[in-house]
Amino acid sequence: MANQSPRLDQIFAALADPTRRAIVMRLCAGEASVGELADPFDMALPSFMKHIHVLETSGLVQSEKAGRVRTCRLSPDALLGAEDWFQQQRAIWEARLDRFEAYVMKLKKEKERAAAKRPSRTTKRKGAE
Structure with a gap:
């Protein structure tokens, strides 16, 4: 378990923020574009992308870009x-x-x-x- 501690720290840190928890909850319903995920939040897209980056770094979310659209999906195995x-x-x-x-x-x-x-x-x- 000791060697998993940094990974756990990343997951708990990612989930410590209410915006990121809301993103994870939304992704439980299925994949979505960054634009769809960002829509309910009153923040600039670059700020929102920092949340996506934290979730990707923790392994909770994966994203891929097709053209101009970045689509995110949950990686439940990270939990x-x-x-x-x-x-x-x-x-x-x-x-x-x-x-x-x-x-x-x-x-x-x-x-x-x-x-x-x-x-x-x-x-x-x-x-x-």
Whole structure:
């Protein structure tokens, strides 16, 4: 996993920006030209192309130019490394939470046992009468 860290860093950095996440979400519906992708955003085309470049560098998006039109498509396989990382993190945290739950249950049982050994208040009152 250590050798995948730079790739994961690129993917997470690419997805950290809301514009790039919106581009990825749009590409989930199918390929689109840069013009179609840029249309909903209020920014100059050179600025928008920087977002496309970041997505291409991370491996999330591929593009090809035919004449004057650049078409982009999603590369979902690029997310496999991130998916593996999330699964590993989930397994780690589920194990930690399971251990925590077991510890809390142990404390609860110990408290119940200690309470059962103590004489109740009604018992004390009866003995005092």
